[in-house]
Amino acid sequence: MKNFGLSLGIAFLLCFCICTKLCCAGDVDNLHDICPTDTKDQKIFINGFLCKNPANITASDFKSSLLNQGGDTDNFYRSSMNIITAAEFPGLNTLGLSASRIDLEDDGMVAPHAHPRASELMFVSTGLVVAGFVDSNNQVFQKILNEGDVFVFPRGLLHFCFNAGLENATIFSVLNSQNPGLVSILGSMSAPYDSKAMKMLMQKLISLSSLDLGRIDMNLFYELGL
Ligand SMILES: *[C@@H]1O[C@H](CO)[C@@H](O)[C@H](O)[C@H]1NC(C)=O
Ligand SMILES: *[C@@H]1O[C@H](CO)[C@@H](O)[C@H](O)[C@H]1NC(C)=O
Numbered sequence: 001m002k003n004f005g006l007s008l009g010i011a012f013l014l015c016f017c018i019c020t021k022l023c024c025a026g027d028v029d030n031l032h033d034i035c036p037t038d039t040k041d042q043k044i045f046i047n048g049f050l051c052k053n054p055a056n057i058t059a060s061d062f063k064s065s066l067l068n069q070g071g072d073t074d075n076f077y078r079s080s081m082n083i084i085t086a087a088e089f090p091g092l093n094t095l096g097l098s099a100s101r102i103d104l105e106d107d108g109m110v111a112p113h114a115h116p117r118a119s120e121l122m123f124v125s126t127g128l129v130v131a132g133f134v135d136s137n138n139q140v141f142q143k144i145l146n147e148g149d150v151f152v153f154p155r156g157l158l159h160f161c162f163n164a165g166l167e168n169a170t171i172f173s174v175l176n177s178q179n180p181g182l183v184s185i186l187g188s189m190s191a192p193y194d195s196k197a198m199k200m201l202m203q204k205l206i207s208l209s210s211l212d213l214g215r216i217d218m219n220l221f222y223e224l225g226l
Contacts, residue, residue: 026096027094027095027178027179028094030095030096032094034062035051035052035093036051036090037049037050037052037086038050038051038053048086048093049093051094052090064088064089064099066082067084067101070101073108077109077110078105078107078109079104081100081101081110082101083099083100083180084098084100085098085178085179085180086098086178087179092178096176096178097174097175098175098177098178099174100120100172100173100175101172102122104129104162104169105163106165106166106168107163108169110162111184112134112160112184112185113158113159113160113184113185114156114182115153115155115156115175115180116155116156117179117180117181118177119155120152120153120159120174120175121150121151121173121175122150122153122171123148123149123150123171124145124146124150125171125172126167126168126169127147127163127165127168127170128145128167129162129164130142130145130162130164131143131151131153131159131160132160132161133158133160158185
């Protein structure tokens with residue numbers, strides 16, 4: 001009887017491990033304590049980066065000052081976003097993490113985009129912002145965030161944020177991949193596509209915006225953060 005309980009326990013644990021692995025698979029597991037990115041000219045291409053020679057690893061590999069300063073917000077969106085991955089911050093290699101900083105001027109926004117390989121946990125350092133994401137049923141989940149508030153964007157879903165206050169806002173976030181990737185709907189539309197399908201799509205979107213935007217409920221517009 002005792003053995004039966006034990007086997008059941010082991011079976012449950014096995015199921016749990018397999019399920020969490022399948023559902024929440026992030027980056028692959030680390031096989032070393034530490035493996036900072038070898039930033040020398042890469043000649044072998046693998047899934048990730050080669051480790052530095054252990055003899056050359058120092059504490060500096062695990063520190064980055066790249067997020068000390070806000071980026072340039074003198075652009076159409078009045079915002080800047082800086083993501084540091086294992087390519088820029090060697091210590092992140094094989095840890096399944098990256099970090100970012102977003103600066104928003106008082107009228108600034110980050111247009112809808114998605115990270116195909118990571119969920120993102122954001123933390124409002126200063127200011128008042130609205131953050132949200134859209135799920136695959138087109139339902140919008142958004143909240144107003146004060147300083148110190150945290151919001152999470154699930155992996156792969158389109159998300160956005162904009163400044164809802166009167167001052168500049170700064171957001172820091174952590175993503176659970178050393179290379180989260182970034183897919184931006186606006187960026188992908190402005191790419192130099194030659195395909196007929198993309199031209200047709202653009203024409204349809206432009207005619208939609210000139211004909212229908214006047215009729216669209218402004219609340220929806222606000223909810224989408226556009
Ligand atoms: C790494 O350290 C070895 C000695 O331990 C040295 O010969 C080599 O030049 C170093 N490589 C780099 C990239 O600093
Ligand atoms: C907001 O940020 C912009 C750009 O960095 C800067 O020029 C401006 O002075 C800032 N405003 C405030 C109130 O700090």
